[in-house]
Amino acid sequence: GAVVSQHPSWVICKSGTSVKIECRSLDFQATTMFWYRQFPKQSLMLMATSNEGSKATYEQGVEKDKFLINHASLTLSTLTVTSAHPEDSSFYICTAGPEYEQYFGPGTRLTVT
Amino acid sequence: GENVEQHPSTLSVQEGDSAVIKCTYSDSASNYFPWYKQELGKRPQLIIDIRSNVGEKKDQRIAVTLNKTAKHFSLHITETQPEDSAVYFCAASSGSSGDKLTFGTGTRLAVRP
Numbered sequence: 001g002a003v004v005s006q007h008p009s010w011v012i013c014k015s016g017t018s019v020k021i022e023c024r025s026l027d028f029q030a031t032t033m034f035w036y037r038q039f040p041k042q043s044l045m046l047m048a049t050s051n052e053g054s055k056a057t058y059e060q061g062v063e064k065d066k067f068l069i070n071h072a073s074l075t076l077s078t079l080t081v082t083s084a085h086p087e088d089s090s091f092y093i094c095t096a097g098p099e100y101e102q103y104f105g106p107g108t109r110l111t112v113t
Numbered sequence: 114g115e116n117v118e119q120h121p122s123t124l125s126v127q128e129g130d131s132a133v134i135k136c137t138y139s140d141s142a143s144n145y146f147p148w149y150k151q152e153l154g155k156r157p158q159l160i161i162d163i164r165s166n167v168g169e170k171k172d173q174r175i176a177v178t179l180n181k182t183a184k185h186f187s188l189h190i191t192e193t194q195p196e197d198s199a200v201y202f203c204a205a206s207s208g209s210s211g212d213k214l215t216f217g218t219g220t221r222l223a224v225r226p
Contacts, residue, residue, distance in 0.1 A: 032211035043202065043218045044157070093156060099210045100145050104156040 006105030023094035029074035030096040050077040119217030136203035145208035
């Protein structure tokens with residue numbers, strides 16, 4: 001299958017600071033990538049659709065000014081959690097695929113203290 | 114939008130027995146139905162998928178069936194092994210390139226040795 005990488009794999013930050021997470025497609029180009037959040041023992045909740053060259057599409061209830069998404073190239077999308085708070089602590093994971101299949105990045109575990 | 118329901122939420126089987134997980138979806142436009150396996154602390158891995166022009170697909174001990182009329186699809190694992198223990202997620206999408214997946218709530222499968 002296609003390879004999707006994500007960086008960092010884990011991060012601890014202080015409340016009020018911002019954190020940037022990168023998602024890369026390594027062996028294919030992706031005009032669309034997806035960002036999910038997964039709380040412990042829960043399912044994957046779609047946060048937003050990252051579109052190369054245009055604005056991201058956010059799901060209902062997701063604050064676009066808090067979760068900034070930039071899809072700067074056909075292989076890179078970034079998610080920035082701004083002014084992070086402890087309730088933002090979660091597992092953030094991206095997906096991308098060369099066609100209709102979606103492959104997951106390894107995820108980023110964010111802990112806000 | 115699409116809504117995917119998954120049952121059961123937990124499933125415990127004896128090693129060697131079969132396991133069946135069922136999902137229903139709401140959007141008749143959905144045409145692509147993947148299944149993912151997520152082990153603790155790891156990313157979900159695509160294990161099998163099916164498109165709506167096919168009623169059944171099999172890959173060794175894993176099979177997926179689709180009833181498009183009834184809008185439900187199922188994952189069947191035969192001859193279960195302890196390493197099959199994980200959380201399984203079903204998902205649905207339109208099947209178009211770059212379309213988002215809607216996930217079920219997950220099934221925690223435990224295979225007792």
